[in-house]
Amino acid sequence: MLQFVLECIAFQLLFLVIYDFFLKRETFFQWNRVYLLATFILSLVLPWVKIEAFKQQVPQNLVMYPELWWNFQKLEITATAIDEPFFNITWQEGLLYGGMLVAFVLFLLKLGQLHLLKKHGKKIKYPEFTQIIISNSTMAFSFFKSIFLGDKVVAKKHDTIIAHELVHIRQGHTWDLLFFELMRIIAWFNPLVYVYQNRTAELHEFIADAQVSKEQQPAHYQQLLAQVFETEHISFINQFFTKSLIKKRIVMLQKSKSKDVFKLKYLLLIPLVLGMLIYTSCESESTTSEVKNQELSLNDEALIEDIKSEIKQAKIQYGENWFIEMPNIFGDNQHKDFYIQTKKEYFRSSLSFIYYMSDLMQKYPGKLKIDPASMVYPSEEEYTNYVKREKAFQILDENLRISVSDKDMSIHLIEKDDKNLGPGDWITVEDVKDLTGTEIKKVNKALDLIKGTPRNVVIKDEQYSFLILNKIRQPLDLNFLEESSKNSTGKSEQTETISFASIDQVPIFPGCENASDKRGCFNDKIQLHISKNFRYPIEAQEAGLQGRVSVMFMITKEGAIENIRLRGPDKLLEDEVERIIKRLPNMTPGKHQGNTVNVPFSIPVTFKLK
Incomplete structure (x- = not known):
């Protein structure tokens, strides 16, 4: 979420820079209005857009840890979900929601101000609007289809002001300002929302001034602007008089109409948005490369020779650290649940393990005890059995998978021709895919009883049977490793x-x-x-x-x-x-x-x- 917020703010800043430097001084007021609304919405949408054609691989520094290091520490943390208090939030969340609450309360206060003015004012209905006359006042502003005028303004028969406010009403300018008011509540911390609202309110006045000046004498209209009126400090109303805007409005009234050729400036949006799309579509690339599907067609011997060449090249390039540095030994995806390695990934990890263990045995003779079964070259049959085991594991109830993993046990789908399963306990359940609480407790109790013994547990339903057994291989003890080598000088x-x-x-x-x-x-x-x-x-x-x-x-x-x-x-x-x-x-x-x-x-x- 933080990245999304930062990207939105960055995009908004770029859009505003384009507006202030290239578009703000032009008289294409309606175009600018559309620009401000569209770019703000674009800034919220673009971070989520991922266009395949624009995707690039952005390399990132990746340290590939040896598989053996993942289980060096015996330390383990078990974290259990507990019933948390309803208002258990971090201070950052508290600050965010607190700011939103304050902004919402301020919004309600502004609405309250309008309600009081409307309640105590004198209402006169017209076909296009409702005029609300405020006693003893010189204010003038509009909100949706209501025009609020002080009685002193009405007494002077300033019909020009009504014509000005009608432009706001006809073009729905209040909706623009309310949109940004909502954004101010949600993203109160973003200063650019306030800038966008300010720029939009400014444009509304330019649009209304340009429309009225066509029908009234410009000199008389400018004189009217220069007079002093009361103002309401409400950010989402279109008020006729705002001190900070008077000078800008008069300057714009005197400004010559911009040439149509200058509309080409809006084309600056195209490379800017394309650049943003390229940025949002980029994806990280690890130092490991993807295994191509056609590699699966290699036979065992050719595949093994190919991987041996990779290992040889890695040894030349990285020396003793080849196992750590060699790309593609252990890919990220294989550590996800239900990910099944490709044939080349499986062969590569198996062969790399064998060569690494061989290096260690040569370097530290007599200190490394390895199960000989783990030092056999992989084969098509072994890979096929591996795939079957992994697919079978996906069938199990999630709680059973966790229990087997936590107790460091292995599990296999029993085939019809399996024999000599050994001594064990048989547990029949309704559905191995969805165990009840009572069933999982029964299984856990049985697993606790067999731990460290040659006994097994078979769990079955009407369709499947699974054999759960203690792992045969003992964990490698590599604490003897001394991570140093002696050079020719003996240092x-x-x-x-x-x-x-x-x-x-x-x-x-x-x-x-x-x-x-x-x-x-x-x-x-x-x-x-x-x-x-x-x-x-x-x-x-x-x-x-x-x-x-x-x-x-x-x-x-x-x-x-x-x-x-x-x-x-x-x-x-x-x-x-x-x-x-x-x-x-x-x-x-x-x-x-x-x-x-x-x-x-x-x-x-x-x-x-x-």
């Missing part, structure tokens, strides 16, 4: 990025300077910060969204928080976690072997509905 050559688990001196969270256990204090402060700033998005609650959002960010060598990366079931939940992380304070940077380094930190935040 330590420090890399710029060190994992939180391996660093000598962790970054210091404000308030942990004197703590004996700075690592523990850091974790405690992170948990406190997330708990304190957490707000379960209302839209997410209404949509029933819950699940785990993993977030990783970099604590730079300057102590700043940058390169926030998120994985979660929905953008609403990801945005909430990103908002919280962006509020983290600057920290004292981490050090490794005496050098200040960048430190990635990851933490999962679980959203749960009651």
Whole structure:
């Protein structure tokens, strides 16, 4: 929303600059009226417009964290939706709504002023308008089809003023001013709304003056303008006399009519609006490229050789940091729920993992224990099974998916020819897609009982059967990694990025300077910060969204928080976690072997509905 507001204000400013420098002094008053109304509305619409033909890829700096770093920390935050007070709003929201309330009250007071004038004035009805005579007054203004005149003005028979106000009535000028009055209530903080209203009210007077001066003697009309009248300080009425406008109106009356050729100035709108459309249609481009559909036709051997070449080239280009820097290893989309990797994405991530683990085993012999099953080259059959598993996972009830994920278990759709499922508990439910509260409690109880055992749980309905089991693979323990290498002189050559688990001196969270256990204090402060700033998005609650959002960010060598990366079931939940992380304070940077380094930190935040 903030970006939308800033874009609207920026567009309005550009439109007003064009108006003030090129159009304001011309006598194309009706054209200018349309310009002001149209450009203001355009400024509200353009930020939402995305034209495919204008789309560009705007590159952005992207740090690709190794997959292994996402689960280094055992720390986890569980955030539960609670019944919040009805008026639970932030101070920013309070300021916004408070300003809107004040602006609305002022609007009502102005309407009250008009009502009192109309109530106490003498009314005379005419075919086109109602004249309201105010006693002991020299005011003159119109509001919709009512013309308010002081009795002293009527006594002098200033019919010219009535003719002037009739122009306002016939052309519906009050509607223009009321539109901007409404915008003043909604966007009271935007100074350009007031400028737009002021420019429009000014044009209304020029339009009415130009019309009346054609029918009256210009000299007599200018003399009338120079007289002194009372004014009402109401922003949405068309009043005949306004001190700040008298000089401008007289100047415009004396100004020669602009040549038609000058209407070409309005063509300046075309490149301006096109530029805005190009800006609003731009989309960010990560450093990863999209996998083309035709790549799926490659056979296993050719595809593997192709990816090996990519890895070889990445090693030449990035050296030991190839796994971090190599594009396309882990794309953003695959971390979303229900995203199924393309064949090349699946092969690339599998092969990159194998080569990276091989590099680590050579560098640290005997220290890395890896399941041999994870070091087998991927195949067409393996990819087909992966796709089937992912598609099957999409069938499940959302609460069951969360339970399986939270308990770090695996789940598979049981095929008819599956045999030797092993010992386990069978749970029959009405619909695996939509479990009742009682059913999910029963499943959770069974999952708690089998955790850490060789037993399984089978959940089934009339159509599907699913096998839930403990994961066979053990999590990799990479705490032994020392993020440095020895050069030929034997001196330590420090890399710029060190994992939180391996660093000598962790970054210091404000308030942990004197703590004996700075690592523990850091974790405690992170948990406190997330708990304190957490707000379960209302839209997410209404949509029933819950699940785990993993977030990783970099604590730079300057102590700043940058390169926030998120994985979660929905953008609403990801945005909430990103908002919280962006509020983290600057920290004292981490050090490794005496050098200040960048430190990635990851933490999962679980959203749960009651």
